[in-house]
Amino acid sequence: MYRYDEFDERFVRERVEQFRDEVARRLDGSLTEDEFRPLRLKNGLYLQLHAYMLRIAIPYGTLSSRQLRQLALIADRYDRGYGHFTTRQNIQFNWPKLRDAPDILGLLADVEMHCIQTSGNCIRNVTADHFAGVAADEIDDPRPVCELIRQWSSAHPEFSYLPRKFKIAVTGALHDRAVVKAHDIGLRMVRDRETSAKGFEVIVGGGLGRTPFVGKVIRDFLPEDELLAYLEAIMRVYNLEGRRDNKYKARVKILVHEIGVEAFREKVEAEYARLDVASINPDPAEVERIAAYFAPPAYEKLPAQSTALDAAMKLNPAFAEWVEINGFEHKAPGYVAVTVSLKGIGEVPGDMTSDQMRHFADLTDRFSLGELRVSHNQNLILPDVKKKDLFPLWQELGKFGLATANVGLITDIIACPGLDYCSLATARSIPIAQAIATRFADPVRQRDIGPLNLNISGCINACGHHHVGHIGILGLEKRGQESYQITLGGDSSEDAAIGDVIGPGLTGDAVPGAIERLVAIYLQERREGEPFIATVKRIGQAPFKAAFQHYVEGLRDHAA
Amino acid sequence: MSAAKRPPLPVILLANDLLDGEVVFRSDKGWSRDPGEALIAFDDEAAVALEQAGQRAYANNEVVEVALVDVSLTGDGKPVPNHFRERFKVNGPTVRLDLGKQAVYGRR
Amino acid sequence: MLLDARGAKDDVWIKPDQVPQVQASHRLVLWEDWAGDSEVQARGVEIPNTLKIGDLLPILGQVELIAIRFGAFTDGRGFSLARLIRAQGYKGTLRATGPLIPDQFAYALRCGFDEVEVPDANANRQPPDVWLRAARSFSANYQRGYATGVNILDQRRLARAGR
Numbered sequence: 001m002y003r004y005d006e007f008d009e010r011f012v013r014e015r016v017e018q019f020r021d022e023v024a025r026r027l028d029g030s031l032t033e034d035e036f037r038p039l040r041l042k043n044g045l046y047l048q049l050h051a052y053m054l055r056i057a058i059p060y061g062t063l064s065s066r067q068l069r070q071l072a073l074i075a076d077r078y079d080r081g082y083g084h085f086t087t088r089q090n091i092q093f094n095w096p097k098l099r100d101a102p103d104i105l106g107l108l109a110d111v112e113m114h115c116i117q118t119s120g121n122c123i124r125n126v127t128a129d130h131f132a133g134v135a136a137d138e139i140d141d142p143r144p145v146c147e148l149i150r151q152w153s154s155a156h157p158e159f160s161y162l163p164r165k166f167k168i169a170v171t172g173a174l175h176d177r178a179v180v181k182a183h184d185i186g187l188r189m190v191r192d193r194e195t196s197a198k199g200f201e202v203i204v205g206g207g208l209g210r211t212p213f214v215g216k217v218i219r220d221f222l223p224e225d226e227l228l229a230y231l232e233a234i235m236r237v238y239n240l241e242g243r244r245d246n247k248y249k250a251r252v253k254i255l256v257h258e259i260g261v262e263a264f265r266e267k268v269e270a271e272y273a274r275l276d277v278a279s280i281n282p283d284p285a286e287v288e289r290i291a292a293y294f295a296p297p298a299y300e301k302l303p304a305q306s307t308a309l310d311a312a313m314k315l316n317p318a319f320a321e322w323v324e325i326n327g328f329e330h331k332a333p334g335y336v337a338v339t340v341s342l343k344g345i346g347e348v349p350g351d352m353t354s355d356q357m358r359h360f361a362d363l364t365d366r367f368s369l370g371e372l373r374v375s376h377n378q379n380l381i382l383p384d385v386k387k388k389d390l391f392p393l394w395q396e397l398g399k400f401g402l403a404t405a406n407v408g409l410i411t412d413i414i415a416c417p418g419l420d421y422c423s424l425a426t427a428r429s430i431p432i433a434q435a436i437a438t439r440f441a442d443p444v445r446q447r448d449i450g451p452l453n454l455n456i457s458g459c460i461n462a463c464g465h466h467h468v469g470h471i472g473i474l475g476l477e478k479r480g481q482e483s484y485q486i487t488l489g490g491d492s493s494e495d496a497a498i499g500d501v502i503g504p505g506l507t508g509d510a511v512p513g514a515i516e517r518l519v520a521i522y523l524q525e526r527r528e529g530e531p532f533i534a535t536v537k538r539i540g541q542a543p544f545k546a547a548f549q550h551y552v553e554g555l556r557d558h559a560a
Numbered sequence: 561m562s563a564a565k566r567p568p569l570p571v572i573l574l575a576n577d578l579l580d581g582e583v584v585f586r587s588d589k590g591w592s593r594d595p596g597e598a599l600i601a602f603d604d605e606a607a608v609a610l611e612q613a614g615q616r617a618y619a620n621n622e623v624v625e626v627a628l629v630d631v632s633l634t635g636d637g638k639p640v641p642n643h644f645r646e647r648f649k650v651n652g653p654t655v656r657l658d659l660g661k662q663a664v665y666g667r668r
Numbered sequence: 669m670l671l672d673a674r675g676a677k678d679d680v681w682i683k684p685d686q687v688p689q690v691q692a693s694h695r696l697v698l699w700e701d702w703a704g705d706s707e708v709q710a711r712g713v714e715i716p717n718t719l720k721i722g723d724l725l726p727i728l729g730q731v732e733l734i735a736i737r738f739g740a741f742t743d744g745r746g747f748s749l750a751r752l753i754r755a756q757g758y759k760g761t762l763r764a765t766g767p768l769i770p771d772q773f774a775y776a777l778r779c780g781f782d783e784v785e786v787p788d789a790n791a792n793r794q795p796p797d798v799w800l801r802a803a804r805s806f807s808a809n810y811q812r813g814y815a816t817g818v819n820i821l822d823q824r825r826l827a828r829a830g831r
Contacts, residue, residue, distance in 0.1 A: 005824070007808060007820040007823060007824065008820075010807060010808070011806065011808065011809075011810070011820070014805055014806050014807065015805075015806075017805070018771075018802075018805040018806070021801070021802075021805075022771065025794075025798070026578075026621070027578070027579070027621060028621075029621045029793070030793045030794055030798065031769070031793075031794075032793075033618075033624055035741065035769050038742060039769075039771055047576055047581060047624060047625060048581075049583075049645075049648060049649050050581075050582070050583060050649065050652060050653070050659075050660050050661075051576075051580075051581040051582060051583075052580075052581035080659055095659075096581075097579065097580035097581060098578065098579055098580065098581060099579050099580060121742070151810040151820070152810055152811060154810055155806065155809065155810070156810075156811055157747065157774070157775035157776075157778035157779050157809070157811065157814055158744070158747045158748055158751055158775070158779050158811075158814075159744070159747075160744065160775060161741070161742055161743065161744025161747065161772075162744060236748050236751070236752075239744055239745060239747070239748045240745055240748045240749065244743060244745075274755070276813070279812060279813040280812050280813045281812075282812070282821050283821075283825055285825065285828055286821055286824055286825065289824070289828075348655055348656075419644075419645060419648055420648065420653035420654055420655050420656075421653055423625075428648075428654065428655075430653075430655045431654060431655055434655070477645075480642075480643065480644075481644070482644065
């Protein structure tokens with residue numbers, strides 16, 4: 001993974017001291033709250049319902065065991081012994097104090113981490129495929145480009161006061177695991193058909209929130225060495241022309257929608273044509289310098305199959321299930337990438353205690369070359385595990401409640417913190433996730449249902465990605481009560497789609513029953529081997545809506 | 561704010577402490593961390609006094625997110641916010657009863 | 669308060685509403701007045717941050733001061749507009765006018781501004797030394813192609829060349 005050089009190190013240290021000075025100026029009144037708020041947000045510090053909240057960047061989801069141990073230390077020293085992994089590959093602490101924030105940033109800098117631009121109307125932490133570098137379906141590792149973008153976007157003099165937040169995601173694989181079409185800019189690595197040179201398909205104007213859009217392609221092929229200059233052109237058009245009269249219409253997706261993708265493309269290309277791109281883009285040696293940090297580790301030459309693994313799977317069905325569900329094909333023979341679920345039944349999705357962090361850091365060193373990944377699905381990944389090591393790994397994970405076999409299944413729920421923590425939320429998310437997971441806890445049943453993405457957001461801002469869940473749940477306030485709206489048919493893959501609302505809102509306690517009804521229709525209608533989302537796309541929404549309607553009427557009759 | 565914009569009586573005043581972020585309540589001794597010590601305004605005059613105390617403390621860089629919140633009284637006369645959002649705010653996360661004010665001052 | 673990278677300075681430019689009869693060379697005219705007046709001989713113009721660069725091109729060679737109005741410090745359009753103006757080869761003074769905060773000073777300078785003019789109320793809370801300190805927060809930056817400051821990518825290149 002990337003390591004800071006002297007310049008990165010000094011930059012992050014100076015950022016810490018800058019924030020320390022800003023906090024001091026806030027406390028002595030020379031900065032008003034309105035002036036200070038954007039500054040603290042750009043350092044990841046929110047004021048939430050109960051306390052401040054600190055969002056720490058995990059750039060493109062790559063983390064080392066050493067960094068994870070430092071997070072555990074911060075959790076114990078300055079927070080309440082746990083952290084929450086988010087849907088943007090960040091981690092949040094829910095209870096820090098403003099007075100401690102500069103010291104926490106200092107501890108992060110000690111391990112080459114920061115909170116820079118994890119909030120605010122600026123270019124946010126860049127995200128990537130969590131299997132980057134190990135996926136078999138990859139053109140190239142997207143992380144060197146992500147690191148380049150991370151540096152380029154940090155404290156950008158021109159693009160730090162944008163109309164609204166700006167999220168960039170990159171994937172280097174054929175299958176989109178980074179939801180690039182739901183980002184302000186999505187970059188999909190492609191090869192030129194004729195020259196087979198590497199480049200990017202540039203997608204702009206995707207996003208969830210109040211007005212969800214699937215992003216649109218504005219460049220089929222951008223040569224990879226032109227990326228930063230092209231990004232500068234996009235950002236300048238957006239900075240100048242994005243709406244600033246209404247925060248709900250300020251994202252680039254609205255600009256693209258209002259003027260049309262053709263007009264947007266013309267503006268970007270006109271600006272790009274004007275630029276002296278050589279003065280903006282990094283020299284090839286710099287690109288190589290960064291890329292070298294992501295060179296594949298020296299994998300051992302192993303047989304593709306492991307007899308030890310096969311034997312252990314035969315003897316232990318629970319282990320075999322975990323391998324089948326949580327394992328992911330690795331490009332190197334004899335290796336596997338393993339997703340470690342942070343979705344234990346009845347647990348808070350994405351939460352991890354400091355003890356779990358330390359234990360997990362040790363396992364990362366022992367089994368995965370000291371590196372782990374954080375996924376936008378709020379799970380962790382050990383990217384480089386030898387197949388023959390899977391059984392002892394599983395046993396160790398089990399000791400700390402981290403061996404849940406549910407990745408991609410109905411209980412692997414994405415949920416934002418919701419109104420249990422978040423001051424923007426309109427309803428709670430976590431208890432709904434817990435209730436659904438508990439309802440579908442039976443492992444046999446979960447496996448029978450198969451792949452199903454269930455995503456929950458506690459407000460229209462959609463941090464829980466409900467729009468792109470196969471089943472989405474949106475918590476709202478209705479007449480002084482929490483109310484949950486259910487959507488169906490969303491898709492976060494390369495076939496990105498926004499789900500449709502299937503009926504009236506429900507109270508929280510009625511939600512698991514409604515999910516049961518939708519699942520029942522699927523089980524009744526599915527063809528051999530057909531996953532949930534495929535059935536929805538084949539038979540359409542009507543049978544699901546009818547079942548939902550029937551359920552809602554039953555609730556009314558029951559209440560009456 | 562004008563009376564029309566104030567929430568219905570009775571009300572309490574809550575805010576977050578600027579330095580540590582914790583939820584605090586206007587009490588007869590200044591700001592208290594204990595929701596049980598919140599001053600309860602039963603008439604406009606008392607509500608205005610609370611409001612002004614909040615504005616002064618905000619201007620003085622002591623607190624942020626200052627808000628009057630309408631409450632009902634429990635059997636023992638303690639205030640409980642009427643809206644679920646503020647009820648969570650004076651209690652803590654409903655999924656972690658060991659955290660927040662509920663862990664220190666009890667659930668309401 | 670008006671200040672540049674060296675600190676507070678006197679403002680030699682005078683807006684017509686302050687002193688009606690002032691030498692043309694020191695008059696700072698609002699864009700709205702400039703656009704409607706072919707007799708304008710002022711050498712300074714204050715423009716809204718929504719102005720299109722194309723509208724400004726005809727007068728770039730005539731003016732010595734362009735002041736870009738920032739309605740709010742959170743409105744970053746002025747930074748991009750300044751970049752576009754500099755990209756057109758404008759060599760005169762570029763001023764940011766409005767309630768900017770010291771933490772934006774370095775950004776403004778790097779985008780091509782020479783000076784910042786903030787309301788007195790802001791200056792009272794945030795005197796010049798705070799602005800100068802804030803402007804020095806970072807000893808180097810990642811972006812290439814911006815006006816001032818040391819660039820990390822170029823420094824790395826130099827280091828490579830020196831090896």
